[in-house]
Amino acid sequence: MIADAGVTAEAGDRDAELLAYDAFARRIVDGKILTDPWLDGKPRFRQEPAFVSPELLRKMYRAAEEVAAVYNELCLIVSDHPELLDGFLGLTPFQKAMWLASTPLWHGIARADVFVTDEGLAFAELNCDTPTGEAEAVILNAVSAAAHSGALDPNMGLEQRFVAMVHALATRELGRDAERARTVGIVYPTEMTDDLALVRLYRTWFEAAGYEVVLGSPYNLTLRDGAMCLFDTPFSVMLRHYKTDWWGERVPAWDDAVIADVEALAGPLRATLESSVAGRCAVVNPFGAVVPQNKRAMAFMWEHIHRFSPHAAEVIRRHIPITSRLETMHAAELLAQRDEWVLKSDYGAEGEEVIVGRRVTDEIWRASLAHARPGHWIAQRYFSAHANARGETVNYGIYLIAGEASGIYGRVQDAPTDDHAMSVPVLVR
Numbered sequence: 001m002i003a004d005a006g007v008t009a010e011a012g013d014r015d016a017e018l019l020a021y022d023a024f025a026r027r028i029v030d031g032k033i034l035t036d037p038w039l040d041g042k043p044r045f046r047q048e049p050a051f052v053s054p055e056l057l058r059k060m061y062r063a064a065e066e067v068a069a070v071y072n073e074l075c076l077i078v079s080d081h082p083e084l085l086d087g088f089l090g091l092t093p094f095q096k097a098m099w100l101a102s103t104p105l106w107h108g109i110a111r112a113d114v115f116v117t118d119e120g121l122a123f124a125e126l127n128c129d130t131p132t133g134e135a136e137a138v139i140l141n142a143v144s145a146a147a148h149s150g151a152l153d154p155n156m157g158l159e160q161r162f163v164a165m166v167h168a169l170a171t172r173e174l175g176r177d178a179e180r181a182r183t184v185g186i187v188y189p190t191e192m193t194d195d196l197a198l199v200r201l202y203r204t205w206f207e208a209a210g211y212e213v214v215l216g217s218p219y220n221l222t223l224r225d226g227a228m229c230l231f232d233t234p235f236s237v238m239l240r241h242y243k244t245d246w247w248g249e250r251v252p253a254w255d256d257a258v259i260a261d262v263e264a265l266a267g268p269l270r271a272t273l274e275s276s277v278a279g280r281c282a283v284v285n286p287f288g289a290v291v292p293q294n295k296r297a298m299a300f301m302w303e304h305i306h307r308f309s310p311h312a313a314e315v316i317r318r319h320i321p322i323t324s325r326l327e328t329m330h331a332a333e334l335l336a337q338r339d340e341w342v343l344k345s346d347y348g349a350e351g352e353e354v355i356v357g358r359r360v361t362d363e364i365w366r367a368s369l370a371h372a373r374p375g376h377w378i379a380q381r382y383f384s385a386h387a388n389a390r391g392e393t394v395n396y397g398i399y400l401i402a403g404e405a406s407g408i409y410g411r412v413q414d415a416p417t418d419d420h421a422m423s424v425p426v427l428v429r
Contacts, residue, residue, distance in 0.1 A: 045423050050410045115383065
């Protein structure tokens, strides 16, 4: 009877948690931005916030800004030494065209993924191409902050700063035509549903700021009388949420993999770059993100650390895990020290083409090393992040807008961050 009572109590607790989450989920979807609070029948969001102290937030903000400045130095180095595009980064011809047409512009909004470790703050990557999570960060924080009196929402200014950055970049790129450039084209992979919440959020923000907004994919782009159009609607500001490596030639990360649609989007890309170079269309994020988004950039930081300013070199040592191009590492060392290394492809996303040595078998590790396509991978030193009471690590995604830390996106998981990580509100108190 005692055992039965325990099982009944546990089931009752689960039912109460689900009821509480259902009420939380209804408040989230009321805004009609986030519409998918469940994933495979399980909650996708965490109701309980991750609280950070003002001191920790300041440290993460400052560190993220310093890391972004290091990436800017890297872009300036590559601009001065274009031979690095082939020799070190291994860009394809269309990727090089993106860089050369955009340099030195590469940044608008980025998300730096930061973890707290015993050695300090460690950065897994700087997603400066098509950063995601803004919708989850803004909506979850707003709903959660209303229920926690005295807690501060660090994302309250994200909308204003993002819209202001886009306006400033458009003014710079379009000159006197900027005041008439009040139509924004959001270009994204319309066949995929993953980031529809982000598209809805951006549309809401820019319509509230007085812009007209048109949606479509690169396949819907045309150039008419010098003006960029989505379908038949001309626009002057492109919010690019279509990855640079998808615009260019598709190169599989594994030498035994086959992917569809390997050809570059030559027509849409040519039209966009021509319009951008001519000052007829401002692109955010600029196509120059193709260089810093390449994870081999982190290997460049370590292998060529002497090329950076003294302060940048110190930031690299403090915050960027030791990183090398995979082809420069000894296979025997990687096999013997599997627990100490993580393999990442040059343009792979979190959870995709990221092989954490201590989380896989010897067989998988050997196969990964054997089939990683040469010139497209890095090996990065593993770091151990602090865990919460549930044994989960917290991935703090610091949003940078025009180089300034402007918000935060939290995800928790008891494994390396992937699509099954739970989004969590991050509040300050």
